[in-house]
Amino acid sequence: MAFDAQAERKFNIVGTRVARPDGIDKVTGKAAYGADISAPGMLHGRILRSPHAHARIVSIDTSAAEALAGVKAVVTGADLAQPEDEGFADVAINCLARDKVLYDGHAVAAVAAKSKSIAKQAIRLIKVDYEILPHVTDVDAAMKPDAPVIQEGRALETVPAGMSQNVTTHCQFGHGDLDAGFAKADKIVERSFKTAATHQGYIEPQACMASLGSDGRGEVWCCTQGQYMVRANCAAVLGVEESQLRITSSEIGGGFGGKTSTFIEPVALALSRKSGKPVKVVMTRDEVLKATGPTISSSMDIKIGMTKDGRITAARGELRYSGGAYPNATVDMGAQAAFAAYDLEAVETVGWNAMTNRPKEIPYRAPGAPTSIYAVESVVDELCQELGLDPLDVRLMNAARKGTLSSYGPTFNDIGLVATLEAAKAHPHYAAPLGPNQGRGLSCGFWFNFGGNTCVSLNINDDGTVGVVEGNPDIGGSRASISMMAAEELGVPYDKVRTVIADTSSLGFNDITDGSRVTFAVGLATIEAARAAINEMCRRVAKIWDIDADAVIWEDGCAKPAGPNAGIHPPMTLAEIAAIAGNTGGPIAGHHEVNADGAGVSFGVHLCDTEVDPETGATKILRYTVFQDAGKAVHPDYVEGQMQGGAVQGIGWALNEEYIYGTDGRLQNAGFLDYRVPVASDLPDIETVILEIPNPGHPYGVRGVGETPIVPPLAAVSNAVSRAAGVRMTELPMSPPRLLKAMTG
Amino acid sequence: MKTIPVETTINGDSAEFLCHADESLLDVLRDRLGMTGSKEGCGTGDCGACSVMLNGRVMCSCLVLGVETQGAEIETIEGMAKGEELHPLQRVFLEEAALQCGVCTPGILVAAKALLEKNPDPTDTEVRYWLAGNLCRCTGYDKIIKAVQTAAAEMRSA
Numbered sequence: 001m002a003f004d005a006q007a008e009r010k011f012n013i014v015g016t017r018v019a020r021p022d023g024i025d026k027v028t029g030k031a032a033y034g035a036d037i038s039a040p041g042m043l044h045g046r047i048l049r050s051p052h053a054h055a056r057i058v059s060i061d062t063s064a065a066e067a068l069a070g071v072k073a074v075v076t077g078a079d080l081a082q083p084e085d086e087g088f089a090d091v092a093i094n095c096l097a098r099d100k101v102l103y104d105g106h107a108v109a110a111v112a113a114k115s116k117s118i119a120k121q122a123i124r125l126i127k128v129d130y131e132i133l134p135h136v137t138d139v140d141a142a143m144k145p146d147a148p149v150i151q152e153g154r155a156l157e158t159v160p161a162g163m164s165q166n167v168t169t170h171c172q173f174g175h176g177d178l179d180a181g182f183a184k185a186d187k188i189v190e191r192s193f194k195t196a197a198t199h200q201g202y203i204e205p206q207a208c209m210a211s212l213g214s215d216g217r218g219e220v221w222c223c224t225q226g227q228y229m230v231r232a233n234c235a236a237v238l239g240v241e242e243s244q245l246r247i248t249s250s251e252i253g254g255g256f257g258g259k260t261s262t263f264i265e266p267v268a269l270a271l272s273r274k275s276g277k278p279v280k281v282v283m284t285r286d287e288v289l290k291a292t293g294p295t296i297s298s299s300m301d302i303k304i305g306m307t308k309d310g311r312i313t314a315a316r317g318e319l320r321y322s323g324g325a326y327p328n329a330t331v332d333m334g335a336q337a338a339f340a341a342y343d344l345e346a347v348e349t350v351g352w353n354a355m356t357n358r359p360k361e362i363p364y365r366a367p368g369a370p371t372s373i374y375a376v377e378s379v380v381d382e383l384c385q386e387l388g389l390d391p392l393d394v395r396l397m398n399a400a401r402k403g404t405l406s407s408y409g410p411t412f413n414d415i416g417l418v419a420t421l422e423a424a425k426a427h428p429h430y431a432a433p434l435g436p437n438q439g440r441g442l443s444c445g446f447w448f449n450f451g452g453n454t455c456v457s458l459n460i461n462d463d464g465t466v467g468v469v470e471g472n473p474d475i476g477g478s479r480a481s482i483s484m485m486a487a488e489e490l491g492v493p494y495d496k497v498r499t500v501i502a503d504t505s506s507l508g509f510n511d512i513t514d515g516s517r518v519t520f521a522v523g524l525a526t527i528e529a530a531r532a533a534i535n536e537m538c539r540r541v542a543k544i545w546d547i548d549a550d551a552v553i554w555e556d557g558c559a560k561p562a563g564p565n566a567g568i569h570p571p572m573t574l575a576e577i578a579a580i581a582g583n584t585g586g587p588i589a590g591h592h593e594v595n596a597d598g599a600g601v602s603f604g605v606h607l608c609d610t611e612v613d614p615e616t617g618a619t620k621i622l623r624y625t626v627f628q629d630a631g632k633a634v635h636p637d638y639v640e641g642q643m644q645g646g647a648v649q650g651i652g653w654a655l656n657e658e659y660i661y662g663t664d665g666r667l668q669n670a671g672f673l674d675y676r677v678p679v680a681s682d683l684p685d686i687e688t689v690i691l692e693i694p695n696p697g698h699p700y701g702v703r704g705v706g707e708t709p710i711v712p713p714l715a716a717v718s719n720a721v722s723r724a725a726g727v728r729m730t731e732l733p734m735s736p737p738r739l740l741k742a743m744t745g
Numbered sequence: 746m747k748t749i750p751v752e753t754t755i756n757g758d759s760a761e762f763l764c765h766a767d768e769s770l771l772d773v774l775r776d777r778l779g780m781t782g783s784k785e786g787c788g789t790g791d792c793g794a795c796s797v798m799l800n801g802r803v804m805c806s807c808l809v810l811g812v813e814t815q816g817a818e819i820e821t822i823e824g825m826a827k828g829e830e831l832h833p834l835q836r837v838f839l840e841e842a843a844l845q846c847g848v849c850t851p852g853i854l855v856a857a858k859a860l861l862e863k864n865p866d867p868t869d870t871e872v873r874y875w876l877a878g879n880l881c882r883c884t885g886y887d888k889i890i891k892a893v894q895t896a897a898a899e900m901r902s903a
């Protein structure tokens with residue numbers, strides 16, 4: 001749906017900072033998250049996990065656990081279906097392993113018992129006989145031809161013959177003559193980079209309550225980014241029909257992509273089927289870290305050539321990602337995003353994915369992009385340093401703009417990169433003085449944004465209020481934004497609209513809350529649903545006035561005659577029309593179903609000042625500013641919140657966060673004490689500057705904003721640290737020991 | 746395992762419960778008393794989502810045993826608003842969008858209230874260090890720190 005070409009549309013509600021509808025419940029402790037509900041007769045489930053990185057399961061003896069008083073069911077992989085579809089099959093064996101365990105923490109069996117402590121006792125009584133296999137957790141090692149093979153026969157056809165079977169994906173993007181481009185360069189920098197896997201780190205662990213009868217009918221309450229995805233996975237893994245499962249999404253305590261898969265819901269359903277009771281499963285933090293999605297780990301080589309006045313002549317990247325023990329396509333997105341910020345004559349990106357004995361990668365905010373863009377932006381910064389050029393001017397000179405053939409194929413439409421860079425250049429932060437041991441870094445960031453399958457129902461209630469029913473869990477205030485867009489379109493006050501999130505039986509299919517799609521795609525569908533309701537209201541009023549339907553227009557929340565020829569009629573408000581709907585044809589509603597495209601790519605620029613301590617290698621973030629194009633910021637507070645939250649997750653990735661594996665292939669730091677996410681005292685204020693370059697694909701110009709902000713911080717912090725420390729850093733995280741080692745040589 | 750009777754005061758009301766010797770106060774609140782406002786983010790004292798006031802001090806309720814609270818005064822997020830009237834911190838958190846998913850919010854509100862009772866006029870750095878035990882993964886803390894300061898200013902002039 002095209003951007004409304006009304007010159008400078010004046011919004012009444014969109015762009016204001018209204019109160020969110022779920023707010024009171026969330027500040028008073030009433031909001032119900034995944035673990036917050038219980039049912040009469042409910043059992044507690046608990047999962048036994050592999051202590052080995054890679055092993056064959058020889059046998060599982062559950063008899064002692066079953067004999068323990070209070071234990072009502074025990075399940076293993078044999079209790080789940082074996083779906084034919086590879087994607088569902090991966091979900092199934094990740095929920096409960098079958099022949100092999102593929103990583104430390106892989107689920108093997110589960111029990112349901114009358115209390116948490118009996119369940120805990122019972123899993124210790126399950127005897128698993130393992131035959132330990134050699135393991136590999138490093139991506140480069142996993143690609144070697146003689147590496148232990150995690151799963152056989154999983155490579156796509158694009159992977160050349162003769163490579164390790166761990167290599168599952170190969171992709172290539174680009175255009176132009178690389179050799180000619182590099183020949184024109186005055187300076188070429190080529191560097192290799194490594195980044196550790198990081199976890200989404202949502203504060204609420206996965207939790208669910210499930211019940212499934214022998215007739216195949218079931219209910220699940222769970223914290224998820226997509227109830228329809230949970231339904232599809234559970235149906236496939238349990239071998240039941242989707243129509244028989246009703247999935248309700250609870251309030252969700254953070255997701256960031258990490259709740260776009262299922263780990264425990266099928267297990268809880270299997271336990272419930274066997275025990276005949278509702279079963280609640282709540283993950284512990286160490287289970288979350290060991291067995292739910294971290295993002296990829298990476299190893300990358302980047303080569304860029306530049307003229308002495310700053311024009312990039314050619315660029316090449318080779319990315320090796322590991323998404324854990326299963327195939328995945330995250331490297332495709334990393335490869336496509338790597339050079340997206342640049343207008344290049346010659347560019348090539350090559351990507352590989354290799355399986356390792358690590359948990360299954362689950363998307364984390366802009367999956368694939370932060371690492372590849374970190375490597376590219378680090379090399380661009382080094383070239384600027386070597387050639388004595390201003391890094392912002394160089395980015396402006398090479399910036400992608402409208403009409404640029406992007407490095408991954410499409411030609412860009414209206415994009416906000418140049419405006420964002422100019423805003424950064426004009427900001428006082430960029431000119432502020434720096435002291436000793438201090439450095440300033442900057443980086444561009446990019447994300448595609450998605451649209452996707454979306455259904456919205458909008459009901460005009462008889463008292464003149466409005467109900468919106470949508471199908472995407474609200475992970476950052478989206479219910480407020482959706483109500484705002486409905487109110488804007490209908491011309492009614494914001495507080496007359498209430499948006500609720502449907503369970504899977506109450507509304508048609510919706511894609512998961514991902515790809516920064518909700519405010520864009522659900523917003524678009526809401527506006528269209530409102531327009532459908534408006535058409536219907538105009539039709540009803542035309543009947544009352546006895547004129548043609550197209551002689552009635554909708555303005556300021558009222559039906560009005562279109563012009564003098566339509567006759568003289570006093571306007572009718574939405575409430576007046578709603579009150580007599582029963583006499584004019586029955587209830588009034590609008591619907592919209594769409595597979596939305598036109599999401600509109602998003603760019604951001606981050607500026608970061610750091611100070612490094614030459615004695616300890618510790619880094620302090622002194623100042624941080626985020627510039628981002630939001631298309632149209634529907635609720636500026638929550639746009640800023642996305643920018644700030646994403647930036648801080650990226651800062652954690654750059655400085656502290658890291659999956660650390662021992663030589664035994666076991667995760668060494670499965671807790672918030674040792675897997676250290678940023679805390680309040682680590683950080684300064686995060687300043688934000690929102691730019692609004694309308695997205696041509698949305699009626700109000702909205703772009704997704706949630707993912708781009710995690711992309712630039714890795715390089716912004718690394719470039720600042722490299723300049724402050726006087727040494728180029730090429731590995732993340734830049735934890736104090738690693739930085740100290742780099743500084744002292 | 747035998748259950749043990751415990752008598753406490755929670756949010757000003759006397760509360761009696763039975764619990765096992767190995768049950769945390771957080772489990773007692775959530776599972777036995779139905780007070781699910783306090784959240785479990787880690788169970789190991791690292792996230793602060795379970796913060797409550799115990800005899801006037803902020804504590805991680807996941808690190809306290811239920812049986813240890815015999816005779817104690819406990820305050821939780823459920824006792825922070827007085828009927829319909831929100832505490833200034835609760836109201837300002839909403840007005841200034843200091844929460845996104847909200848799962849850290851109960852713990853942060855309990856901890857921030859304790860800070861302002863001790864130190865009505867903290868610096869930003871003092872707020873940041875006081876809340877360093879309360880993880881928030883959504884907001885980057887910026888709006889939380891600002892909201893605490895707005896509420897503090899309001900409470901000082903009240």
Ligand code: FES
Binds near residue numbers: 785792793795808
């Ligand atoms: S649950 Fe108590 S500190 Fe995390």
Ligand code: FES
Binds near residue numbers: 254846880881882884
């Ligand atoms: S608002 Fe989500 S963790 Fe703080």
